[in-house]
Amino acid sequence: MVYQATASAPVNIACIKYWGKRDTKLILPTNSSLSVTLSQDHLRSTTTSRADPSFSKDRLWLNGKEEEIVAPGRLATCIAELKKMRKELVEDKDASAPKLSTFPVHIASYNNFPTAAGLASSASGFAALVSSLAALYALPCSPSTLSLIARQGSGSACRSLFGGYVAWEQGVLDDGSDSLAVEVAPRSHWPExxxxxxxxxxxxxxxxxxxxxxxxxxxxxxxxxxxxxxxxxxxxxxxxxxxxxxxxxxxxxxxxxxxxxxxxxxxxxxxxxxxxxxxxxxxxxxxxxxxxxxxxxxxxxxxxxxxxxxxxxxxxxxxxxxxxxxxxxxxxxxxxxxxxxxxxxxxxxxxxxxxxxxxxxxxxxxxxxxxxxxxxxxxxVGDGPRVLDAEEALLGPDGLPKSLA
Amino acid sequence: MVYQATASAPVNIACIKYWGKRDTKLILPTNSSLSVTLSQDHLRSTTTSRADPSFSKDRLWLNGKEEEIVAPGRLATCIAELKKMRKELVEDKDASAPKLSTFPVHIASYNNFPTAAGLASSASGFAALVSSLAALYALPCSPSTLSLIARQGSGSACRSLFGGYVAWEQGVLDDGSDSLAVEVAPRSHWPExxxxxxxxxxxxxxxxxxxxxxxxxxxxxxxxxxxxxxxxxxxxxxxxxxxxxxxxxxxxxxxxxxxxxxxxxxxxxxxxxxxxxxxxxxxxxxxxxxxxxxxxxxxxxxxxxxxxxxxxxxxxxxxxxxxxxxxxxxxxxxxxxxxxxxxxxxxxxxxxxxxxxxxxxxxxxxxxxxxxxxxxxxxxVGDGPRVLDAEEALLGPDGLPKSLA
CATH class of the missing domain: 3.30.70.890 (GHMP kinase, C-terminal domain)
Structure with missing residues (x-):
């Protein structure tokens, strides 16, 4: 059994800008913001995540190049939070569910737009990461709940959990649990x-x-x-x-x-x-x-x-x-x-x-x-993250990025 | 008898910027500002004013080119205010004083820096205009009082009535009588x-x-x-x-x-x-x-x-x-x-x-x-307006700018 999921996520461009954090660790902003999600047909990040007990540790490749996952960095935080949700929301409630939260993960991510284009890839990148792990872990979570995790990877990433027109409500709580993305209107409301x-x-x-x-x-x-x-x-x-x-x-x-x-x-x-x-x-x-x-x-x-x-x-x-x-x-x-x-x-x-x-x-x-x-x-204007078919996976049978094969 | 005076005035560059008027007619600013007066040895406006009953009307030449004096424009306002001060402060108090306030004036002004340099010449220009007319009219006025007039020509001109370090206090009165320049420190305080x-x-x-x-x-x-x-x-x-x-x-x-x-x-x-x-x-x-x-x-x-x-x-x-x-x-x-x-x-x-x-x-x-x-x-850092010798005059014996002769 291979535990693997692939998801893609869109870029978003803010109309009301996010600039300033009130908490730099949790990435809580000093003001709310609002963006339009752009179509994944043109710009997207795609991420494949696989959990396997034979892996020695969590590893991540971005555009084919391995990036170190340093705790308590942003990447490590997102992965740890999602594993915790897998355990609490799935494994603790269903004894038959495989204990994926205990397996190391391999993650391969790819942006279809060149870094040189100067387009921020962290928003689509973290949204795709969170979406692929959420799919892998079969998390019963709304996009708003997932946005809480993506936010801790890169603030504006939380807005890429939705398509259409998206607000990031700054929230007031110290733990950040109300600082999340909500849909203002779907793409279909104003597709022009x-x-x-x-x-x-x-x-x-x-x-x-x-x-x-x-x-x-x-x-x-x-x-x-x-x-x-x-x-x-x-x-x-x-x-x-x-x-x-x-x-x-x-x-x-x-x-x-x-x-x-x-x-x-x-x-x-x-x-x-x-x-x-x-x-x-x-x-x-x-x-x-x-x-x-x-x-x-x-x-x-x-x-x-x-x-x-x-x-x-x-x-x-x-x-x-x-x-x-x-x-x-x-x-x-x-x-x-x-x-x-x-x-x-x-x-x-x-x-x-x-x-x-x-x-x-x-x-x-x-x-x-x-x-x-x-x-x-x-x-x-485009839709939110998509879970993709197995044939779109970026990891090969060996659990390493296909582009490296 | 020729009634004529020549004065020069400096450029000033603000450290606290003037941006915004609360009264556009009187040129009353939305905030106070502060500038350093720059040396007239390098950058200056020079103005000669002559009052003569034989002149047909008030006329002004800027860098040799005649500019129309349109009432109730800024130029006309400054000249009218200074004539009024001549009448009230000099002629009404001393019956023997010549009635210069009733004579038309010819004014020639010259900036020693090219317009193409992009340096605002309105501050030094209006300060020189006011200084030359004040000298012509022998007005018993402080630089702060003259700054009230210069301000109505061009806001920042009021700060060129002093050398050294100069504040333009925004004032609170509707008639603008407390919106004037004051010396914060003379040039000699900090000549470096x-x-x-x-x-x-x-x-x-x-x-x-x-x-x-x-x-x-x-x-x-x-x-x-x-x-x-x-x-x-x-x-x-x-x-x-x-x-x-x-x-x-x-x-x-x-x-x-x-x-x-x-x-x-x-x-x-x-x-x-x-x-x-x-x-x-x-x-x-x-x-x-x-x-x-x-x-x-x-x-x-x-x-x-x-x-x-x-x-x-x-x-x-x-x-x-x-x-x-x-x-x-x-x-x-x-x-x-x-x-x-x-x-x-x-x-x-x-x-x-x-x-x-x-x-x-x-x-x-x-x-x-x-x-x-x-x-x-x-x-x-430089000094304030200077009254110059007759030989520096910009008007010829005929009352027209020398440069045109």
């Missing part, structure tokens, strides 16, 4: 939400989000105001916008919160910068694109958001993606052709040189050299 | 304060500070916290630092407030960016330079500050300027030689290729192309 990720070239080493956010907590005078007075209001506003499928309101709050996250990073000593001149220019393009849209219809059509790096994620409704790809390509010529997963340009033989919409003031940004935006990834 | 201005090339049109600050007032959630809770504390801290000549404390507050000003600009809708990648790299260099200094002596040796543009102003004590010039030149090679007004490199035939101090981590920034920093201006 698309995202265009602009992968921005950067020659600077950024500040890691783990160390950066704690420097902000310690030194920013503005962060406390954000936490207490701004985020609670914005959480309500964006939840209402999602429920009403009001893209204009969604976009307004999303952009304001991206700006404010980077503002408190800048208010840190020494200041933290994640956006560069390319990021700034993409903002200028989206601001102008929205200005034209507001003039015509009274409503915004796109929302930029930036995490702890220079990459832009542009949220927009499906009907506008083509215009926005053309806009970005005009200012940021692409070396490689645009991968067109939704076949926007199928009838036109590709995206071409790009163009701006009527009434757009082209002087708001300059045209950059090829490579300033290294790539464009078009995706959309 | 030097400044290095890095003129940064930028291909973007910035947002004007007048419109930008009001957008921040209207849309930034963080500005109110800054105004109410942060600035009052920092004003006390920096005044104490100046009085104690504590450069480390001065630098800490100055950098934090520059960061916070740019943070609230970024928290604006749409966001306002004044710093670019070059600005960010200069910050990284100063942060690293200070890290080395703190490791050696426990104290910071330099403070960056940025106004509404990409230029850096680096405050440091005289003894450190040479090191900092060498640091900047190493990362930002200069096309034109460094003008060396204090003869730092007199014995070495110029600044050379630059270098970093021992222990400096050179990887904190990349070396830029020639021209990224277009120029370096070395100056120091």
């Amino acid at each position: 939400m698309h995202a265009l990720i602009c992968v921005v070239s950067d020659d600077k080493k950024g500040t890691s989000s783990t160390s950066g956010m704690q420097r902000t907590v310690q030194t920013s005078e503005l962060l406390q105001h954000r936490i207490k007075h701004v985020v609670p209001k914005r959480m309500k506003e964006i939840e209402a916008a999602i429920k009403a499928k009001d893209f204009d309101a969604f976009a307004k709050v999303t952009m304001a919160d991206s700006n404010q996250f980077h503002a408190v990073a800048l208010d840190t000593e020494p200041p933290i910068f994640y956006m560069n001149d390319v990021s700034r220019s993409i903002i200028a393009l989206i601001v102008e694109y929205n200005r034209v849209a507001i003039e015509k219809t009274g409503k915004r059509k796109a929302a930029y958001t930036y995490d702890a790096g220079p990459n832009a994620v542009i949220y927009t409704l499906q009907e506008n993606v083509k215009e926005i790809v053309e806009l970005i390509v005009k200012y940021f010529p692409q070396k490689d052709g645009f991968k067109d997963p939704f076949q926007l340009f199928a009838g036109e033989g590709g995206v071409g040189e790009g163009r701006v919409v009527e009434g757009f003031n082209e002087a708001v940004a300059k045209k950059f050299e090829v490579g300033a935006v290294k790539g464009l990834i078009h995706t959309n | 304060m030097h400044a290095l201005i890095c003129v940064v090339s930028d291909d973007k049109k910035g947002t004007s500070s007048t419109s930008g600050m009001q957008r921040t007032v209207q849309t930034s959630e963080l500005l109110q916290h800054r105004i109410k809770h942060v600035v009052p504390k920092r004003m006390k801290e920096i005044e104490a630092a100046i009085k104690a000549k504590d450069f480390d404390a001065f630098a800490k507050v100055t950098m934090a407030d520059s960061n916070q000003f740019h943070a609230v600009a970024l928290d604006t809708e749409p966001p306002i960016f004044y710093m670019n990648d070059v600005s960010r790299s200069i910050i990284a260099l100063i942060v690293e330079y200070n890290r080395v200094a703190i490791e050696k002596t426990g104290k910071r040796k330099a403070a960056y500050t940025y106004d509404a543009g990409p230029n850096a102003v680096i405050y440091t004590l005289q003894e450190n300027v040479k090191e900092i010039v060498e640091l900047i030149v190493k990362y930002f090679p200069q096309k034109d030689g460094f003008k060396d007004p204090f003869q730092l490199f007199a014995g070495e035939g110029g600044v050379g290729e630059g270098r970093v101090v021992e222990g400096f981590n050179e990887a904190v920034a990349k070396k830029f192309e020639v021209g990224a920093v277009k120029g370096l201006i070395h100056t120091n």
Whole structure:
């Protein structure tokens, strides 16, 4: 008997940003946050976990490379918590259940997007890890309960336990048991939400989000105001916008919160910068694109958001993606052709040189050299973690990653 | 009899930033601010004012080009206020005083620094205008009283009425009569304060500070916290630092407030960016330079500050300027030689290729192309407005600017 399960989990990109911990061990945040889960058809982490009494110890391979599992590190904590749940929720209640909690595990994880893309893989990675172990252990747990474990691996990972539109409620308890992810709306509620990720070239080493956010907590005078007075209001506003499928309101709050996250990073000593001149220019393009849209219809059509790096994620409704790809390509010529997963340009033989919409003031940004935006990834709102068939397993019969075989 | 006076006034660079008006007509700020006045030996505005009953109307030339004086604009307001003071404080009290308040004036003003340098000339310009008219009208007024007028031309101009270290107290009265500049310490108290201005090339049109600050007032959630809770504390801290000549404390507050000003600009809708990648790299260099200094002596040796543009102003004590010039030149090679007004490199035939101090981590920034920093201006703390001799006048015998003759 082989005890093994494989799961995949999605990336999520926050609209209301998580920045600051009130407990660094349990990873309890200083404010609630909210994200959109992106489709696993395009970006995902996949993880296979196997429990076997013949294994000598817990081992993990990330993209084929073994990573040490150091207690009491984040990885060790997640695995230990899930083993404990296996024992308490399954084995202690059913004497016939195999004692998987006592077996060492081998875990192989793989991200289908390059690390160089600068997309945070820790959220999808920990969500896939937790999902595969939960499947292996047959845990009778809701995604919210699993999110409590994923959160201890990487805070934002808890939001990748759901598809659609997801809130991470900060919670108030010291033990973190109420700091978990909940579904605000499923993907099916508002499936028209698309995202265009602009992968921005950067020659600077950024500040890691783990160390950066704690420097902000310690030194920013503005962060406390954000936490207490701004985020609670914005959480309500964006939840209402999602429920009403009001893209204009969604976009307004999303952009304001991206700006404010980077503002408190800048208010840190020494200041933290994640956006560069390319990021700034993409903002200028989206601001102008929205200005034209507001003039015509009274409503915004796109929302930029930036995490702890220079990459832009542009949220927009499906009907506008083509215009926005053309806009970005005009200012940021692409070396490689645009991968067109939704076949926007199928009838036109590709995206071409790009163009701006009527009434757009082209002087708001300059045209950059090829490579300033290294790539464009078009995706959309997606579902939550998936348990995959055995044929998708990343571990071979010998319990070692297939890619190493 | 020719009624004419010429005055010059200095540039000032704020350490605690002015950003936001509570009254846009009277130019009353939402918070107090504090600046260092820079030497007129290097940067200055010079203005000649002449009153003559034969003139047909008030006229003004800026750098030789006539500018229209439109009532109730800022220029017209300043001139009208000064004429009113002439009448009330001089002519109404002394019947023999010539009725200059009834004569039209011709005003010629000249900045000795190029507009392209991106240095705000409105502060020194309005301070020189007010100083020359005050001299022409023989107004028995303190610099603080004149600062009330200059403030209505351009807010930060009020701080250029004093040399040394100058606070602009925001005031509480609706008529603005308590919103004025006061001397915190004269230049002679701490003459070792030097400044290095890095003129940064930028291909973007910035947002004007007048419109930008009001957008921040209207849309930034963080500005109110800054105004109410942060600035009052920092004003006390920096005044104490100046009085104690504590450069480390001065630098800490100055950098934090520059960061916070740019943070609230970024928290604006749409966001306002004044710093670019070059600005960010200069910050990284100063942060690293200070890290080395703190490791050696426990104290910071330099403070960056940025106004509404990409230029850096680096405050440091005289003894450190040479090191900092060498640091900047190493990362930002200069096309034109460094003008060396204090003869730092007199014995070495110029600044050379630059270098970093021992222990400096050179990887904190990349070396830029020639021209990224277009120029370096070395100056120091200076005195307040000066009334100049007749031979310095900018108006010719015909009452028109000499440069046009």
